Amino acid sequence: MSNRMKWTLGILVAAFLWLTPFLFSDFINYLVASLLINMLFATATWAIFHQAGQALFAIAVIGGISGYVSAMLNETINNTWMTMAIAVAVSCGMGMFFYMVAVRVRGHIQFATLNLAFIFVFRYFLVAFTNVTKGIDGIKVKYFTPETLFSTIPSRYWVVMLITVGSLALIYWIMKSRFGKIITLIGRNTDLAASVGINTQKYLIYSYLIFPPFIGLAGVLYSHFLGFISPDTWNPDLSLIMIFCSLIGGTTLFAGPIVGAIIATGIPLYFDVTAEFRFGIVGILAILIFVFKPEGMAGFLGRLFRFSAPKITRKEVAG
């Protein structure tokens, strides 16, 4: 892809994002903001799951705990920015916790199963401790402070847009750096990485410190943007959809989870598809795309418009 084309595409996207509040209705603003949050979820998940090769299914737990921490702290500390920062720090701690669990169990399937168990426990806690979490009814969450400034959807859209775009740019920069390349190598072949002298444990620790906070940030943005948080959102389906976003979009490209999030979450949201069918659509899409287009939609579209490198096979996708 030529630089000119890259710049043109970048300007178009930037223009769309900046002008959305002025040109479109609240519904579109809400849709685009939700989509941006899902993109952040999906991209952070892609980085740790598909690139670093860690079976961290407990995305829902990290996002949910961060969202609830920020929501509950906001009741006493009337400063969303501070509570968000605390919640992101908490998700960093959760990342380390999951790293220690991963080191202890030493097996992808065992670690994935533990993650799923944690999602179940988390949901049960949310439902059980109703005096704190309000149980299945959920909590009304304050918008960003000052609330008078951010009471409208377009105003909250700006916050979400700036934070998510900045975060995505940061993840991109990290993955393009030497650190990102090493993480990708470790994800593809841990033994090979170790045999060339890379301290794989050190880099894995860093991955668990760096990427879960982005997941936590997405959870926090979600709760403050919507003004509501409940246990319904934080279930195994969320984790799987975020993982599937990369399968749909393509696991080897940075654009993969972004394109995947648009297809898997944006389109069903726009057409107001019910949750059951949304999950069903994502499920069947993931299978079909994996079977027929293993490079994902981003890879396929990239080749179609000559944006990216030659075709990748399923074995290369698998690493």
Added chain:
Amino acid sequence: MGDFLLEMRDLTVLRGDVWVLRDIDLNIKRGEVVALIGPNGAGKTTLFETVMGIHKIIKGEIRIEGTSIRGMETEKISRRISMIPQEFATFPFLTVLENLWISQNSSRRKVMADEIFKIFPALQEKIHQEANTLSGGQRQMLALGMGLVRKCDILLLDEPTLGLSPLMTQRILSAIKEISARFKLSVLISEQTPLVLNISDRVYVLEGGQIRIQGASQELKTDERIRKVYLGMAV
């Protein structure tokens, strides 16, 4: 195609974009021991697996006593041909008896009375031991035994002495020669060691997926090309 027991004519196999076997002509008579030698990556294992129906044939034919087996399922081919793979040639957590029992289509009592224990008496002593507790040589004997109890006409042995000591290699190869003579079996054996030329009647040299040299083992044993390139012996 002549009166050979096993025949391959123009055999060609493609895997992905790579020609792994090209225009292979190879045949074995009844009771013959034929050696297949060549460097790593020549296609020896692929050839064996193709005969067993694992890989798709692009061109050519494989026949057993004149009948084509191209496109036949592995399970059906295994009734006429017994292949001992290079690695993982036994079921590690089954006993010696169980390994032999499931290879043969009869009762446990018949297995225990099989002639295989006359050739490999060490197996009888360890009959109730799991295969992964056997030594390398004993495991190879078990693998050969599993091939024999199937009572097939043709044995394909893929590097049966890989990883064995020189003494054990000698013993295994002698046993193979004895088995072929006693049971009138045709054996196609792939090997890296030059000792295989002592027990084989004919030899084919495979390189880059193609047969480069073929002939009587005794004649080719002293051929400079074989000695220098394929057997690593000083000229």
Added chain:
Amino acid sequence: MVYDILITALSLAGIYFLISFGVTLLYGVGGFPNLAIGPIGLTGAYITCSALRANIHVPGCLFLGLGGAMLMGVFIQKFVVEPLFNSVGGGDRGRIFVIYGTFGLCLLVPAILQNVFKTTMMNVRMPSLGAYKILHTSITGYQLLSIGIALALFVVPHFFLTRTKGGTKVRGVTQNAFLSRLIGVKVLRIYAVTAGVAAATAYIGALLWGEIFSLELGSGTMFTLYGFMISVMGGLGSIYGAFLVSILLGLSTSATSFLIGGVFEHIITTLILILVLIFAPRGLVPTKREV
């Protein structure tokens, strides 16, 4: 009360074992982590319940449900699991892709069931099998049935796998599928039969769960996840391990239900499972999976 807890524990253990048996069997025999097993069982149960509602006689309803589940299980094995597994050359990577594909089905099947059966919940209305007094406690016929079937599923496979030639061949397939093909074992047929048996046990488990508790669209995913957790914590592919963990799970669920109740029983049960896996990562009875 102790007897109440014990009897409830045993019947729950039976159902948990039934639900996890399919996952354990499929992983044990072929190394396939088929997560669609829960929705497969659920589909069969939904078919049976719909047939019961339509006043078809009970054996016919059971036949339809069992047949539907088994057909679905074999179909998914042949057209989803095996192609996904083989597409990246098998091994651990193949298993990851089977997980993706079959969990995609976990998301898809509830949507289809809702569209076909026009309901999110299904009441299982099987004829009563009565109630009995055991150890001063009342136990329903279905609770007894779940214990009986679970025991049979534990004893019969053990006998089959260790005493019969067919069972020894199956053990051979679990250890070395390639060699099994070379000695004439119809490996793909074994996988298909295993998928059918796994689907049948998932169906029975789902039906008994629905009879004792209730069935809804999300039950399929729940069965899969519980089945997987029990299987992993027992030792992936180990029927003995899954049996042990099912008993542990039944006891903890029953005890916490009687002593504490509510959603806390699920919390404590899941926490126990987590602790088991952290302290015994390979499971309580690790299996020997070679190739």
